[in-house]
Amino acid sequence: MPKKIALGVLCAISLSANNTALEKRVELLEKKLQELQIQNTQAKYQTRSSSFSQNAYLPDIALILNMSSIARNIDNTQYENFAIPGFITTGSAQLPFNKNRGFNLNYAELALHSVVDPYFEAFAMLHIHPDHTAIGEGYVKTTSLPYGLGIKAGKFKSSFGRINAKHQHAWNFDEQPIIYKALFGPGSIGDMGISTQWVAPTDTYVMVGVELLQGSNKRSFGNTQKNNLTVAYLKTSLDITQNLSTLTGISFARGKNLFGGDTDIYNVELTMQQQFNSYSSLTWQSEALYRKRQNIATDAKQAGFYTQLVYKYNKNYATGIRYDGIVKNSVDDLQKYTVMAQYHPFPMSRLRLSYSYDKTKVIDGSRKNIHTVMLTLNIAAGAHGAHDY
Amino acid sequence: MKKLLLLLVTNLALFASMQIDTTYSTLGAIAKKVGGDFVKVTVLGSNKYDPHFIVPKPSLLAKLRRADLLIINGGGLEIGWLPPLLRNAHNPKINEGSLGFLDASQSLELIDKPTTVSRAFGDVHAEGNPHYITDPYTVPIIAEAIASRLAQIDPIHKFAYKQNLQNFKKEWSSFLTQFDAKMAQCSTKEVVQYHELFNYFLKRYNIENIGTIEPLPGIAPSSKHTLELIMLIKQNKVKKILQDVYHERKTAQFIAAKTGAKVVVIPHDLGAVGGKTLEDFYNNIASKICK
Ligand SMILES: [Zn+2]
Numbered sequence: 041m042p043k044k045i046a047l048g049v050l051c052a053i054s055l056s057a058n059n060t061a062l063e064k065r066v067e068l069l070e071k072k073l074q075e076l077q078i079q080n081t082q083a084k085y086q087t088r089s090s091s092f093s094q095n096a097y098l099p100d101i102a103l104i105l106n107m108s109s110i111a112r113n114i115d116n117t118q119y120e121n122f123a124i125p126g127f128i129t130t131g132s133a134q135l136p137f138n139k140n141r142g143f144n145l146n147y148a149e150l151a152l153h154s155v156v157d158p159y160f161e162a163f164a165m166l167h168i169h170p171d172h173t174a175i176g177e178g179y180v181k182t183t184s185l186p187y188g189l190g191i192k193a194g195k196f197k198s199s200f201g202r203i204n205a206k207h208q209h210a211w212n213f214d215e216q217p218i219i220y221k222a223l224f225g226p227g228s229i230g231d232m233g234i235s236t237q238w239v240a241p242t243d244t245y246v247m248v249g250v251e252l253l254q255g256s257n258k259r260s261f262g263n264t265q266k267n268n269l270t271v272a273y274l275k276t277s278l279d280i281t282q283n284l285s286t287l288t289g290i291s292f293a294r295g296k297n298l299f300g301g302d303t304d305i306y307n308v309e310l311t312m313q314q315q316f317n318s319y320s321s322l323t324w325q326s327e328a329l330y331r332k333r334q335n336i337a338t339d340a341k342q343a344g345f346y347t348q349l350v351y352k353y354n355k356n357y358a359t360g361i362r363y364d365g366i367v368k369n370s371v372d373d374l375q376k377y378t379v380m381a382q383y384h385p386f387p388m389s390r391l392r393l394s395y396s397y398d399k400t401k402v403i404d405g406s407r408k409n410i411h412t413v414m415l416t417l418n419i420a421a422g423a424h425g426a427h428d429y
Numbered sequence: 430m431k432k433l434l435l436l437l438v439t440n441l442a443l444f445a446s447m448q449i450d451t452t453y454s455t456l457g458a459i460a461k462k463v464g465g466d467f468v469k470v471t472v473l474g475s476n477k478y479d480p481h482f483i484v485p486k487p488s489l490l491a492k493l494r495r496a497d498l499l500i501i502n503g504g505g506l507e508i509g510w511l512p513p514l515l516r517n518a519h520n521p522k523i524n525e526g527s528l529g530f531l532d533a534s535q536s537l538e539l540i541d542k543p544t545t546v547s548r549a550f551g552d553v554h555a556e557g558n559p560h561y562i563t564d565p566y567t568v569p570i571i572a573e574a575i576a577s578r579l580a581q582i583d584p585i586h587k588f589a590y591k592q593n594l595q596n597f598k599k600e601w602s603s604f605l606t607q608f609d610a611k612m613a614q615c616s617t618k619e620v621v622q623y624h625e626l627f628n629y630f631l632k633r634y635n636i637e638n639i640g641t642i643e644p645l646p647g648i649a650p651s652s653k654h655t656l657e658l659i660m661l662i663k664q665n666k667v668k669k670i671l672q673d674v675y676h677e678r679k680t681a682q683f684i685a686a687k688t689g690a691k692v693v694v695i696p697h698d699l700g701a702v703g704g705k706t707l708e709d710f711y712n713n714i715a716s717k718i719c720k
Contacts, residue, residue: 070606071602071606074602074605074606074609075602077566078566078569078570091501091503091505091507091525091532091534091535158526161516181516183516183521183524184521184524185519185521186521188494188519188520189519190517190519237519238519239490239491239494239517239518239519240491240494241494241495242491243491244488244491245487245488245490245491245494246491247490275487277486277487277488277490277491278488279486279488282475285484285486285487285488287487313484313486315478315484317477317478317675318478318479318482318675319479319482321484354649354677355649356649386552386647386648387552387647428485428513429484429485429486429487
């Protein structure tokens with residue numbers, strides 16, 4: 041307001057006098073006013089402690105709850121004892137999620153993240169099941185190493201392949217791809233060890249990583265007399281257009297198995313994502329895995345893959361299909377088909393309805409096709425988990 | 430030989446350009462003004478997309494990996510996409526707290542800071558409204574912050590940056606004089622908008638924001654809320670509905686049809702609706718709101 045009054049007064053003066061000296065003064069005063077306005081905007085310099093952290097010095101904390109309601113054409117006791125020929129024997133399947141017809145509380149998870157000091161940050165994922173509690177992940181990661189290097193140490197999910205490092209609630213389908221379940225079990229490769237990653241200083245994203253791990257995953261490795269598992273991978277990304285991005289990778293794992301030999305696992309992954317607008321996209325994601333084991337008579341060489349297509353319609357709705365197949369195995373006609381539709385009333389909550397037709401299981405000694413209809417609810421409360429690619 | 434090498438090295442140092450990454454395009458244009466020939470500017474987030482939800486493409490990691498300076502909008506605007514990228518780019522130069530990390534919001538005072546923060550009120554901006562860039566008066570302040578940071582990171586060219594800043598401030602001050610004069614003629618006094626993207630501009634030029642199309646921040650429109658908004662628009666005789674480029678337009682068009690108010694598509698960032706320069710950006714906002 042004072043600007044208007046000042047201008048009014050000055051205008052009146054300049055009208056009556058109408059000489060150039062006064063006009064100059066008007067100009068000068070306007071300049072001065074503008075500067076004052078800028079200073080006004082500048083106002084108090086706020087001293088906020090941090091741009092990203094949400095609680096000054098407390099760790100960022102998120103609570104994740106995952107539950108489901110299931111209809112299935114198999115009794116719970118029969119389902120618990122399923123086998124997958126060549127991979128999982130009767131009774132040895134671990135089923136931490138979505139086990140029972142009826143209702144399941146899958147887990148409550150506490151995710152913690154904190155910057156420790158200028159050189160380290162720490163993460164922990166405390167996994168609370170109805171009947172046990174586990175440290176899903178707990179590791180420190182460097183933040184200040186030169187030359188594009190990053191090292192983490194502790195227990196963490198390996199960056200082997202595409203889906204391995206992602207937590208169950210971040211998957212696009214509630215059930216693990218069959219090939220992952222068959223080769224690693226529900227926890228995938230999550231192990232104690234050290235990881236070193238290097239991002240190349242190039243226009244194109246190229247990342248290579250090497251992980252030295254204990255090898256405690258019994259399905260493929262399991263000999264933990266010393267750290268017996270080594271994982272290595274290379275990932276690269278190309279943007280074909282502004283809106284079409286890709287991520288490709290090859291991974292390799294070599295560890296000691298329980299039969300005294302080596303297990304080698306190879307993985308190729310490809311993700312392509314077409315973005316239609318801020319909230320809508322079509323993503324095609326596939327992975328193929330090949331396992332070779334020493335000191336094993338049958339099924340020494342096995343392979344399988346999954347391929348999935350997910351369409352995000354808008355902020356609230358998404359739908360997807362997935363095909364799972366085992367292609368190299370003593371029994372190789374093992375497939376699974378899944379469709380899902382999900383609704384996010386809000387970014388923090390998700391309801392997902394899915395149907396799967398599973399032809400990979402043996403129940404009570406004979407192949408049995410399983411139909412499952414599942415409704416899951418996932419809640420992530422607290423600190424914002426940023427969206428991953 | 431040694432002399433030749435020395436010459437080569439100093440020459441390289443003189444012509445080496447600072448790699449600046451900015452999260453959004455208006456920040457990029459300001460950085461270019463201040464940095465001039467000594468900087469290369471890369472904008473990470475597309476101006477066609479919702480600034481809260483930039484797709485964290487892995488290709489952005491390669492851009493962050495080689496940056497000497499990262500300039501962010503701050504105020505929580507990047508919290509949904511930048512932190513994991515920053516973590517995985519492995520570039521200590523641009524970590525939060527480093528010289529190469531500049532949060533532009535720290536030089537400004539944010540408005541609309543909520544007194545209570547709960548997600549029951551939607552995806553609110555806990556630190557206040559971060560969409561300050563629509564106010565042209567923030568431009569010279571940000572330019573100043575960038576210039577002083579560049580002088581610290583690249584002291585060889587500090588006089589050039591100072592000179593660029595002075596020239597730009599002069600240029601901008603005469604632009605603001607014209608701009609204010611134009612805005613003084615603006616007959617629009619009330620508007621509604623989709624998300625509170627233009628509050629700083631509206632506040633600067635005494636235009637009242639009557640309501641938003643989204644019922645709560647980040648929540649899609651509901652029919653109940655839309656009907657209430659239509660009532661408000663009629664009561665207040667609102668003539669303009671400010672639509673951004675990235676939200677759906679059906680709701681705004683529906684409201685327009687019911688009320689006679691006009692939908693105008695306004696850029697939330699430089700280049701979102703045509704225009705190449707900072708002046709274009711603000712002129713575009715002004716002409717769409719006022720005409
Ligand atoms: Zn916002």
